[in-house]
Amino acid sequence: MPLAAALLLTASCSEAQSDKSKSGKNKTAKSASKSGPQKGGDRRKDKAAAAEITGLQRVGSLKGVVPESSGLAPGSTAQSYYSFGDGGNSATLYEISGAGKLVRTLEIGEPNNDWESLSRDPQGNYYIGNCGNNESTRRNLSIYRVRLDNPQQAGKINFSYPDQTEFPPNKKARNFDCEATLWNEGKVWLFTKDRGQSSTSNVYTVPEQPGTYTAKKVTSLAIPGQVTDAALRPDGHRLVLLGRGELFILDGNTWADILKATPRQVSLEGAGQTEGAVFKDSNTLLISTEQGELYEYTFAQ
Template identity: 75%
Template sequence: MRFIPLLPAALALLLISSCSEAQTDKSSAPGKAKGGDRRKNKDAAAAIPGLHEVGSLKGVVPESSGLAPAADSQHYYSFGDDGNYPTLYEITGTGKLVNTISINATNSDWESLSRDPQGNYYIGDCGNNESMRRNLTIYRVRPDAPSGVSKISFSYPDQSEFPPSKKQRNFDCEASLWHEGKVWLFTKDRGQSCTSKVYTVPDQPGEYTAQLVTKLAIPGQVTDAALRADGHRLVLLGRGELFILDGNSWDDLLKAPPRRVDLSGAGQTEGAVFKDDSTLLISTEQGGLYEFTLP
């Protein structure tokens, strides 16, 4: 990988990458369970080193599409995506429902959720499967005041066609996180499954053109992002896989070669959050809830 300036040299650098494979963790379980055989899927998930099922979100969260820590350190928030109610579900680490919070907003296609240190949550209503949307929004809200919602509206600086050609459809965003006064957006490359573009928008309400910061060589489709509390590890979740980026600073993380871990058989993995420095809580759209010990 090499870097070239995205804007003038004083600004952020753009990571130019090919569609080559990321380094793969050799302890990962091979193969993907086929068809709708639930027993085979459970057996395949059980064979993945470090992964174990801790509960179920079936009947609790419809089509869980993301996770974020709640104010109670033992609880988490999740939500359903396109077609579900604009609701945050507070759950325990084993999937038991604690509370439901109706948010005064529209769920066009909620796909991500993150929190800042002041307790504000950022709901990414920027699912964009066909790269056609012009109403991309991040809702900023506090769960203890769910009617007081503010909007961060944005557009992409490098999109001029709605939709673009199929190979150029890399404007779907299912992963975001808050970091240092900005919401960072990681795209899901539906066109070629090889690049996750990284954009930022301010964490304050308003209308913005997102800033393209870099491009990551991710040979897959990113569905969530999680940053460890010490800021030295970034995890990008994909469907049945995840990518680990390590570094001593945020800039280092965005330059790090991604290390791929195979989660084939776990289901359509959509949500990830750090439980502690070495453990992720992972949810699937089918209702699975897992803990995964990171290598």
């Protein structure tokens, strides 16, 4: 069966199942993203809770380096990564070390309306998701395609959603905010952050080439949380959707299988407002938070 047809058969949602920590406690009885981890709060208790999460280790800080880090992608070397500030910050990519030390900055030649994600294709093109849409009111959604040897020259992939007819729709139907995008198989994939009440991340695609498009809706995933970033393992067999204080892990031998997989849910409660994720290697995820913390998460399996 062609891949496109296989993907279209995945329109039904699957129930998410939760991982349990080695202590035996179910960390995911409630989705951290629905209650929030909120800014402020008792950070001492948060840090203590984060320190107890199996596989999670704080490795550095982005404080004073990247304002409100909202995404991560591979850098110019195997030991560096790119991040950026959330909407309202400058149109800047920050190259950082794995401990959060600044390597260099790059000014991008397009505005930061609401940057939320960053990914790279095998040819070295970077895709900046300028598609944050908190209130589902934006009509200027785009993804910038940039080569970092010429960051001032950015191509624009403008897009709209095929199923959005109101700006904004009623609050229960606000599922047009996208903070997670990635390049895969010649397309840019978008995973929405559900701000309504359906606990669903809708999956769309747009072409990788600059132009103006109506996004194609491929499927919907049952995700009991608000998706803030996406990362694909280098071998293509594991997709991680980051939430606010949690991970959703989908495994499969093919991309079509991954989009039909039952998500495994892992709590990161106490880590903060987790916003950026990138694979360091096949078993390790680098995670950034809006508060400026940098973590590594090692997968148990």
